[in-house]
Amino acid sequence: MPTFIVLLGPPGVGKGTQAKILAEQTGLVHVSSGELFRENLKNQTELGKLAKAYIDKGELVPDDVTISMIRERLSRPDCKMGAILDGFPRTPVQADALEKMLSEFNGQVDTVPYITGEESVLVERVSGRWTCRASGHIYHEKFSPPHQLGVCDVDGSELYQRDDDKVETVKKRIQVYRNQTMPLVDYYRQRGKLVEIDGMQAVEVVNAALLTCCMN
Numbered sequence: 364m365p366t367f368i369v370l371l372g373p374p375g376v377g378k379g380t381q382a383k384i385l386a387e388q389t390g391l392v393h394v395s396s397g398e399l400f401r402e403n404l405k406n407q408t409e410l411g412k413l414a415k416a417y418i419d420k421g422e423l424v425p426d427d428v429t430i431s432m433i434r435e436r437l438s439r440p441d442c443k444m445g446a447i448l449d450g451f452p453r454t455p456v457q458a459d460a461l462e463k464m465l466s467e468f469n470g471q472v473d474t475v476p477y478i479t480g481e482e483s484v485l486v487e488r489v490s491g492r493w494t495c496r497a498s499g500h501i502y503h504e505k506f507s508p509p510h511q512l513g514v515c516d517v518d519g520s521e522l523y524q525r526d527d528d529k530v531e532t533v534k535k536r537i538q539v540y541r542n543q544t545m546p547l548v549d550y551y552r553q554r555g556k557l558v559e560i561d562g563m564q565a566v567e568v569v570n571a572a573l574l575t576c577c578m579n
Protein backbone atom coordinates (compact mmCIF):
# COMPACT_ATOMS: atom_id res chain seq x y z
CA MET A 364 0.00 0.00 0.00
CA PRO A 365 1.34 3.46 -0.83
CA THR A 366 1.68 6.08 1.91
CA PHE A 367 0.13 9.51 1.50
CA ILE A 368 0.83 12.23 4.03
CA VAL A 369 -1.00 15.56 3.92
CA LEU A 370 0.80 18.46 5.60
CA LEU A 371 -1.76 20.92 6.87
CA GLY A 372 -1.03 24.35 8.31
CA PRO A 373 -1.00 28.10 7.59
CA PRO A 374 1.35 29.82 5.14
CA GLY A 375 4.84 30.22 6.58
CA VAL A 376 4.56 27.56 9.25
CA GLY A 377 7.30 25.47 7.63
CA LYS A 378 5.37 22.90 5.58
CA GLY A 379 7.73 23.23 2.59
CA THR A 380 10.89 23.00 4.69
CA GLN A 381 9.56 20.00 6.61
CA ALA A 382 8.22 18.27 3.49
CA LYS A 383 11.65 18.43 1.86
CA ILE A 384 13.40 16.92 4.90
CA LEU A 385 10.74 14.25 5.34
CA ALA A 386 10.92 13.33 1.65
CA GLU A 387 14.66 12.72 1.95
CA GLN A 388 14.20 10.66 5.10
CA THR A 389 11.34 8.52 3.81
CA GLY A 390 12.03 8.33 0.09
CA LEU A 391 8.49 9.59 -0.58
CA VAL A 392 8.01 12.23 -3.26
CA HIS A 393 7.34 15.81 -2.18
CA VAL A 394 4.36 17.17 -4.09
CA SER A 395 3.84 20.90 -3.54
CA SER A 396 0.87 22.44 -5.33
CA GLY A 397 2.41 25.92 -4.96
CA GLU A 398 5.66 24.75 -6.59
CA LEU A 399 3.73 23.08 -9.40
CA PHE A 400 1.92 26.35 -10.06
CA ARG A 401 5.19 28.30 -9.95
CA GLU A 402 6.77 25.89 -12.45
CA ASN A 403 3.83 26.49 -14.77
CA LEU A 404 4.21 30.23 -14.27
CA LYS A 405 7.90 30.04 -15.15
CA ASN A 406 7.18 27.98 -18.27
CA GLN A 407 4.30 30.30 -19.19
CA THR A 408 1.85 27.45 -19.73
CA GLU A 409 -1.89 28.09 -20.03
CA LEU A 410 -2.29 26.75 -16.50
CA GLY A 411 0.44 29.12 -15.28
CA LYS A 412 -1.23 32.11 -16.92
CA LEU A 413 -4.58 31.22 -15.40
CA ALA A 414 -3.11 30.64 -11.93
CA LYS A 415 -1.06 33.85 -11.90
CA ALA A 416 -4.01 36.17 -11.33
CA TYR A 417 -5.07 34.23 -8.23
CA ILE A 418 -1.57 33.71 -6.84
CA ASP A 419 -0.70 37.40 -7.16
CA LYS A 420 -3.79 38.33 -5.14
CA GLY A 421 -3.13 35.68 -2.49
CA GLU A 422 -6.32 33.85 -3.47
CA LEU A 423 -6.85 30.18 -4.19
CA VAL A 424 -6.72 28.89 -7.75
CA PRO A 425 -10.12 27.33 -8.60
CA ASP A 426 -10.65 23.79 -7.33
CA ASP A 427 -11.20 22.07 -10.69
CA VAL A 428 -7.92 23.36 -12.14
CA THR A 429 -5.96 22.53 -9.00
CA ILE A 430 -7.46 19.06 -8.66
CA SER A 431 -6.63 18.05 -12.23
CA MET A 432 -3.05 19.33 -11.84
CA ILE A 433 -2.59 17.20 -8.70
CA ARG A 434 -4.29 14.18 -10.27
CA GLU A 435 -1.82 14.33 -13.16
CA ARG A 436 1.14 14.65 -10.76
CA LEU A 437 0.06 11.78 -8.49
CA SER A 438 -0.52 9.47 -11.43
CA ARG A 439 3.17 9.61 -12.41
CA PRO A 440 5.26 6.52 -11.63
CA ASP A 441 7.39 8.22 -8.94
CA CYS A 442 4.27 8.48 -6.74
CA LYS A 443 3.64 4.73 -6.78
CA MET A 444 4.91 4.39 -3.20
CA GLY A 445 3.00 7.48 -2.12
CA ALA A 446 3.74 11.16 -1.58
CA ILE A 447 4.01 13.97 0.89
CA LEU A 448 1.40 16.54 -0.09
CA ASP A 449 2.26 20.13 0.76
CA GLY A 450 -0.37 22.79 0.07
CA PHE A 451 -3.01 20.39 -1.22
CA PRO A 452 -5.82 19.94 -0.32
CA ARG A 453 -6.77 23.48 0.70
CA THR A 454 -10.58 23.20 0.56
CA PRO A 455 -13.10 20.48 1.52
CA VAL A 456 -13.89 20.02 -2.21
CA GLN A 457 -10.20 19.28 -2.84
CA ALA A 458 -10.08 16.92 0.14
CA ASP A 459 -13.06 14.93 -1.20
CA ALA A 460 -11.45 14.79 -4.64
CA LEU A 461 -8.20 13.57 -3.07
CA GLU A 462 -9.98 10.72 -1.28
CA LYS A 463 -11.54 9.66 -4.58
CA MET A 464 -8.35 9.82 -6.62
CA LEU A 465 -6.29 8.01 -3.99
CA SER A 466 -8.79 5.17 -3.88
CA GLU A 467 -8.20 4.82 -7.63
CA PHE A 468 -4.48 4.49 -6.87
CA ASN A 469 -5.22 1.89 -4.14
CA GLY A 470 -4.25 4.36 -1.48
CA GLN A 471 -5.69 6.71 1.09
CA VAL A 472 -4.65 9.68 3.18
CA ASP A 473 -2.74 7.98 5.99
CA THR A 474 -1.77 10.83 8.30
CA VAL A 475 -2.42 14.56 8.42
CA PRO A 476 0.17 16.37 10.51
CA TYR A 477 -1.37 19.74 11.37
CA ILE A 478 1.50 22.15 11.92
CA THR A 479 0.34 25.13 13.95
CA GLY A 480 1.78 28.63 14.34
CA GLU A 481 0.91 32.08 15.64
CA GLU A 482 -0.23 34.51 12.97
CA SER A 483 2.08 37.39 13.99
CA VAL A 484 5.11 35.10 13.64
CA LEU A 485 3.90 33.70 10.32
CA VAL A 486 3.91 37.10 8.62
CA GLU A 487 7.50 37.73 9.76
CA ARG A 488 8.56 34.27 8.66
CA VAL A 489 7.06 34.49 5.20
CA SER A 490 8.11 38.04 4.43
CA GLY A 491 11.78 37.22 5.21
CA ARG A 492 11.74 34.07 3.12
CA TRP A 493 14.09 33.38 0.21
CA THR A 494 13.41 30.45 -2.12
CA CYS A 495 15.83 28.58 -4.37
CA ARG A 496 15.08 28.94 -8.06
CA ALA A 497 16.11 25.38 -9.00
CA SER A 498 14.27 23.22 -6.48
CA GLY A 499 12.48 25.37 -3.93
CA HIS A 500 14.86 25.04 -0.96
CA ILE A 501 13.78 27.59 1.62
CA TYR A 502 15.80 30.09 3.69
CA HIS A 503 15.00 32.97 6.00
CA GLU A 504 17.13 36.10 6.07
CA LYS A 505 17.08 36.16 9.88
CA PHE A 506 16.28 32.65 11.16
CA SER A 507 18.04 30.37 8.65
CA PRO A 508 20.20 32.44 6.28
CA PRO A 509 22.17 30.74 3.50
CA HIS A 510 25.98 30.65 3.86
CA GLN A 511 26.31 33.00 0.93
CA LEU A 512 23.75 35.77 0.38
CA GLY A 513 21.41 34.97 -2.51
CA VAL A 514 22.84 31.50 -3.19
CA CYS A 515 21.30 28.13 -2.27
CA ASP A 516 23.51 26.04 0.05
CA VAL A 517 22.25 22.80 -1.49
CA ASP A 518 22.52 23.34 -5.23
CA GLY A 519 24.16 26.75 -5.69
CA SER A 520 21.18 28.18 -7.57
CA GLU A 521 19.88 31.71 -7.20
CA LEU A 522 17.60 32.60 -4.27
CA TYR A 523 14.62 34.87 -4.91
CA GLN A 524 11.73 36.36 -2.95
CA ARG A 525 8.32 35.19 -4.10
CA ASP A 526 6.03 38.02 -5.24
CA ASP A 527 3.24 36.63 -3.07
CA ASP A 528 5.48 36.73 0.03
CA LYS A 529 4.93 40.52 0.36
CA VAL A 530 3.40 41.49 3.71
CA GLU A 531 -0.01 42.54 2.31
CA THR A 532 -0.35 39.38 0.21
CA VAL A 533 0.76 37.19 3.13
CA LYS A 534 -1.94 38.72 5.32
CA LYS A 535 -4.49 37.97 2.60
CA ARG A 536 -3.19 34.39 2.29
CA ILE A 537 -3.55 33.88 6.03
CA GLN A 538 -7.14 35.17 5.87
CA VAL A 539 -7.88 32.85 2.93
CA TYR A 540 -6.34 30.00 4.92
CA ARG A 541 -8.59 30.79 7.89
CA ASN A 542 -11.76 30.91 5.78
CA GLN A 543 -11.20 28.16 3.25
CA THR A 544 -8.59 25.73 4.59
CA MET A 545 -9.22 25.69 8.36
CA PRO A 546 -12.38 23.55 7.89
CA LEU A 547 -9.99 20.73 6.91
CA VAL A 548 -8.78 20.56 10.51
CA ASP A 549 -12.17 19.20 11.57
CA TYR A 550 -12.53 17.24 8.33
CA TYR A 551 -9.43 15.18 9.09
CA ARG A 552 -9.92 15.16 12.87
CA GLN A 553 -13.33 13.53 12.38
CA ARG A 554 -11.65 10.89 10.21
CA GLY A 555 -9.07 10.18 12.94
CA LYS A 556 -6.14 11.29 10.76
CA LEU A 557 -5.10 14.57 12.39
CA VAL A 558 -1.95 14.87 14.50
CA GLU A 559 -1.26 18.34 15.89
CA ILE A 560 2.35 19.57 15.94
CA ASP A 561 3.58 22.90 17.30
CA GLY A 562 5.31 24.50 14.32
CA MET A 563 6.93 27.21 16.43
CA GLN A 564 9.51 24.72 17.71
CA ALA A 565 12.97 24.27 16.16
CA VAL A 566 13.04 22.65 12.70
CA GLU A 567 14.64 19.46 14.10
CA VAL A 568 12.03 19.15 16.84
CA VAL A 569 9.17 19.50 14.35
CA ASN A 570 10.89 16.99 12.07
CA ALA A 571 11.23 14.45 14.91
CA ALA A 572 7.52 14.82 15.72
CA LEU A 573 6.63 14.39 12.05
CA LEU A 574 8.75 11.28 11.69
CA THR A 575 7.11 9.76 14.74
CA CYS A 576 3.57 10.37 13.54
CA CYS A 577 4.18 9.48 9.88
CA MET A 578 6.17 6.31 10.37
CA ASN A 579 3.81 4.64 12.84
Ligand code: AMP
Nearest residue numbers: 396397417418422423424429450451453
Ligand atom coordinates in the same frame (compact mmCIF):
# COMPACT_ATOMS: atom_id res chain seq x y z
P1 AMP B 1 2.03 27.87 -1.54
O1 AMP B 1 3.37 27.76 -2.22
O2 AMP B 1 1.51 26.57 -1.05
O3 AMP B 1 2.03 28.95 -0.49
O4 AMP B 1 1.00 28.35 -2.67
C1 AMP B 1 1.15 29.57 -3.36
C2 AMP B 1 -0.15 29.95 -4.03
O5 AMP B 1 -0.52 28.96 -5.01
C3 AMP B 1 -1.36 30.04 -3.11
O6 AMP B 1 -1.45 31.28 -2.44
C4 AMP B 1 -2.50 29.83 -4.11
O7 AMP B 1 -2.75 30.99 -4.89
C5 AMP B 1 -1.92 28.77 -5.02
N1 AMP B 1 -2.22 27.41 -4.50
C6 AMP B 1 -1.33 26.50 -4.03
N2 AMP B 1 -1.95 25.37 -3.66
C7 AMP B 1 -3.27 25.55 -3.90
C8 AMP B 1 -4.43 24.76 -3.72
N3 AMP B 1 -4.36 23.54 -3.17
N4 AMP B 1 -5.62 25.28 -4.10
C9 AMP B 1 -5.71 26.50 -4.66
N5 AMP B 1 -4.66 27.31 -4.83
C10 AMP B 1 -3.44 26.86 -4.46
